[in-house]
Amino acid sequence: MPPCRTLLRATPLRRLPHRHSRCPNSAASIDVWRQTCTASNRQPIGWLTVNTLLLVVLSLGIMGCSQPEPPSGLLAVRGVVVGKKGEVVSCGGVIEFCSPTNPEQRSIGSLDQEGRFELSTRTGKTKHAGALEGVYQVTIFPSGAKFIEPIAIPKPVTISPQSIEFKFAIDTSSL
Numbered sequence: 001m002p003p004c005r006t007l008l009r010a011t012p013l014r015r016l017p018h019r020h021s022r023c024p025n026s027a028a029s030i031d032v033w034r035q036t037c038t039a040s041n042r043q044p045i046g047w048l049t050v051n052t053l054l055l056v057v058l059s060l061g062i063m064g065c066s067q068p069e070p071p072s073g074l075l076a077v078r079g080v081v082v083g084k085k086g087e088v089v090s091c092g093g094v095i096e097f098c099s100p101t102n103p104e105q106r107s108i109g110s111l112d113q114e115g116r117f118e119l120s121t122r123t124g125k126t127k128h129a130g131a132l133e134g135v136y137q138v139t140i141f142p143s144g145a146k147f148i149e150p151i152a153i154p155k156p157v158t159i160s161p162q163s164i165e166f167k168f169a170i171d172t173s174s175l
Helices: 003-010 027-040 047-065
Strands: 078-083 093-098 106-111 116-118 120-123 126-129 134-142 157-159 165-170
Touching (some): 106 134, 134 165
Parallel strands (some): 078 165
Antiparallel strands (some): 093 106, 093 134, 106 120, 120 126, 134 157
């Protein structure tokens, strides 16, 4: 038998007025009454209510963590950046395709050590492979130990299902 029950039996009883009929009326058992009777007299939540609440919480969590859908019509665009004489541009960097009519519509690719790139488009914080069809102004941002001016390709380029591979020849004297 637990020590608290022994202590309660050994304590002299003094009657106190209580409204709850199932709880003992002794002064010594007030603390026990607060712990047990108040917890046991609460109305239980039905299993349907608990399951419904759990379903709502899980649904909100899943909806908040879902990835945005990629824009429809993304085309796998790739290419290479070379020097005017056809030499490999190995400086690395970033190439950006930006729509002149909608500056929010842009696709970006990283230049590898051989000057190759593949474009990707962002939706929120999610990166999707490919670029949308349309006309773009191209800018190359070479990386290096010193600051190098961005290189703008003078003519806009058009991305279409027939035109998804590009080759850009740039002046490498400043690289």
